[in-house]
Amino acid sequence: MAEGQTKILNNWNGEMTEMSSFLPAVAEELLRDVKKAYQETSQIPDDLLLALKFVFGPSALQALDLVDQRSVTCLSSPSGRTVFQVVGGSGRLYACYTSCHYCPCPAFAFSVLRKNDSLLCKHILAAYLCQAMGLSQQEAVTNQQMSDILSGKAGRGT
């Protein structure tokens, strides 16, 4: 049991490292600084908050709100597949993939991918921050539930 949990955490951390390689170096370094500061003082100092706002724009504060509300859960199935589930402001669940940037929210498709005017939506950033701060919940789901979440079938309520 304990061994299984360790494995999931290892997988998950491995994936976060992989996923953060999709970010510009400055954003990656900032997340590392946040992690270090939070480990030492259990808070994010003002200069790093400003830097988060500067690098990630308005999504930074919204993402920190989501972190405060413990909105991020890392789901994992027996197959070893993982996905972040983020509870949005409206209570809707967003499944964000762990190895490449994807969030089903409209802001991700439009301001991140299409207009290219922000690096991440608030949900993906919240997943990063939760991981950096060690605040995300862990939850096990079945393989079938994982498939439904990944395909969006769970979200469509069918």
Place this chain on the structure above:
Amino acid sequence: MADILALVLKCNCAQLRDNNDRKLTSISGQNALPCMIVGESCNIKTSLLFLTAVTAASELGVRVLFFTPTPFQSLPGLLQDSLACLNPDSLKKITFMYSRSQEELLQDVACLHESVRQAAVPPALLIVDRLDLYLGLQREEQAAAAVHLSALLIDTASFLTRNSEEPCRVIVSFDMERQGQMPWELVAPDPVLSILDRYFSVHCTLDQDRHSGAPSPPGEPGDAWQIYFSGAGNTVANSGSNQGDQILGCLWKLTIRPNGTMEFSPTSMESCVN
């Protein structure tokens, strides 16, 4: 991904056929990035994908999943010659998945993780023919579908890679509309292409060769195409630094021979073959 496509071209190239530089080991690590074959509507892209599946299964011995919106009634005619000398066992490594709709494709890809622990060897090549047919008709809907399908394919390939000794590659084909005679006048509905660019960092563009007089009908003897590899810099899935430099920028020519088979030749030998 483009290294497998490069292998396909080499295996079907007259100048290189007797060269023993045909194993992926000679090109592996060069470019395992997700690749999208684009061009105007024609069956050549499907034939090239089919040849890619066959080459990956026979030359590399990997399992291939081939997703298609329309089931194959028969083998593409262009390939029958290439297939004649194949070991039938290698064809068994290819699984055709007939995914009829966007929902079916999402579900078929999303559930691949379920069988990884049972399967002796997980698939190492995911191919989707005619990704454009899976995006729906409304513009907003197309953008959301393009993001979801692309990201799911890449996240799934990444999961399969972690569960295998072989990296799992993704190749899709996408039909574009032609608005003029030049390659850059091939268009896809905005913002779909800019979204796909972020996930599929390598493009393999097929453009019918119009320089040698009136073009033959696509797929008929005498028909000629140019194949060009290019890469977008700013991608979501860009996981390596210098991957694919030797493949990107290469120009190949595809001709349909009198017996109806596909023949490839590099336009600039040094840069494409080494």
